[in-house]
Amino acid sequence: MDLNTVETYRVAHSRAELVLAPGERVVAGGTWLFSEPAEPAAEHTGLVDLTAMGWPALEYSDAGLRIGATCTIAELADIPRREGWAAHPLFAQCANALLASWKIWNVATVGGNVCRSYAAAGMVSLCVALDGVAEVWTPDGGGYRVPVADLVTGNGTNNLAPGEVLRALELPAHALRARTAFRKIALAALGRSGAVLTGRVDEDGSAVFTITAATAWPTVLRYPSVPDAATLRAAVDAADGYYDDALGVADWRRAVSGVLLEEIRVELISP
Numbered sequence: 001m002d003l004n005t006v007e008t009y010r011v012a013h014s015r016a017e018l019v020l021a022p023g024e025r026v027v028a029g030g031t032w033l034f035s036e037p038a039e040p041a042a043e044h045t046g047l048v049d050l051t052a053m054g055w056p057a058l059e060y061s062d063a064g065l066r067i068g069a070t071c072t073i074a075e076l077a078d079i080p081r082r083e084g085w086a087a088h089p090l091f092a093q094c095a096n097a098l099l100a101s102w103k104i105w106n107v108a109t110v111g112g113n114v115c116r117s118y119a120a121a122g123m124v125s126l127c128v129a130l131d132g133v134a135e136v137w138t139p140d141g142g143g144y145r146v147p148v149a150d151l152v153t154g155n156g157t158n159n160l161a162p163g164e165v166l167r168a169l170e171l172p173a174h175a176l177r178a179r180t181a182f183r184k185i186a187l188a189a190l191g192r193s194g195a196v197l198t199g200r201v202d203e204d205g206s207a208v209f210t211i212t213a214a215t216a217w218p219t220v221l222r223y224p225s226v227p228d229a230a231t232l233r234a235a236v237d238a239a240d241g242y243y244d245d246a247l248g249v250a251d252w253r254r255a256v257s258g259v260l261l262e263e264i265r266v267e268l269i270s271p
């Protein structure tokens with residue numbers, strides 16, 4: 001931990017207590033926030049802890065699943081399968097796409113992973129694969145909802161304004177009922193994901209393919225029915241945002257995305 005400018009730490013219990021004073025920022029599991037020097041350190045003088053807000057981790061309804069932002073990744077990975085939820089394997093698959101130990105899984109929150117917004121954020125992969133929508137609280141007491149695919153803007157950046165708090169993530173029932181497939185690749189056996197690919201076929205036959213970790217922001221490809229191989233490959237090749245870093249170069253990320261999404265396409269059309 002290297003937050004040596006922090007002077008106050010308070011635990012919020014109500015929405016009113018979530019209004020941040022200058023210099024304050026929220027902390028959830030703290031697994032990222034306490035893991036490296038803050039940027040820029042001098043601006044952070046106080047932390048506001050979300051974990052006593054009492055938000056239910058998982059709420060079920062006919063509309064789908066509402067995940068409280070403070071739900072831990074371990075809790076979500078272990079979610080019981082409900083009748084009709086063909087997409088259920090994606091929960092554990094996306095949680096396992098994170099390079100993190102059991103200790104991190106049990107403390108890190110779904111909301112913290114989405115708000116950190118790394119390209120390799122497994123909870124972003126999950127939400128994007130299932131048409132997830134973020135519920136955001138604004139400091140004036142209002143709020144708005146935005147698709148997670150539109151919330152994340154880059155590798156570590158998002159559209160949240162200062163003082164805004166992610167309250168929940170909603171996964172619609174139609175996506176939870178869909179058939180899905182998943183692939184992940186990393187340069188090292190225990191390395192951070194270089195590409196995470198998902199595919200989904202809804203009950204009406206429409207198909208959604210997503211690329212995360214390989215592109216700096218989520219890539220979502222939608223079709224009225226499962227496309228042929230050439231159509232999908234052309235869309236993967238044309239996607240923007242493949243990037244270079246120590247975990248993989250852009251050309252490799254583009255190439256493995258094409259190969260693995262084709263595997264997913266074939267899996268989804270196989271009886």
Ligand SMILES: Cc1cc2nc3c(=O)[nH]c(=O)nc-3n(C[C@H](O)[C@H](O)[C@H](O)COP(=O)(O)OP(=O)(O)OC[C@H]3O[C@@H](n4cnc5c(N)ncnc54)[C@H](O)[C@@H]3O)c2cc1C
Nearest residue numbers: 028029030031032033099109111112113115118120121166
């Ligand atoms: C060992 C290790 C391995 C990791 N591996 C990966 C990986 O493979 N892929 C990856 O993407 N990340 C990885 N991370 C970083 C990772 O994203 C997080 O540690 C974790 O998901 C953050 O969750 P948290 O609840 O601990 O968030 P915190 O550390 O508490 O917060 C993270 C950020 O989000 C903000 N925040 C948290 N909750 C909210 C909210 N509800 N509303 C608004 N802002 C909020 C905080 O202010 C902070 O800026 C790893 C971290 C560690 C320590």
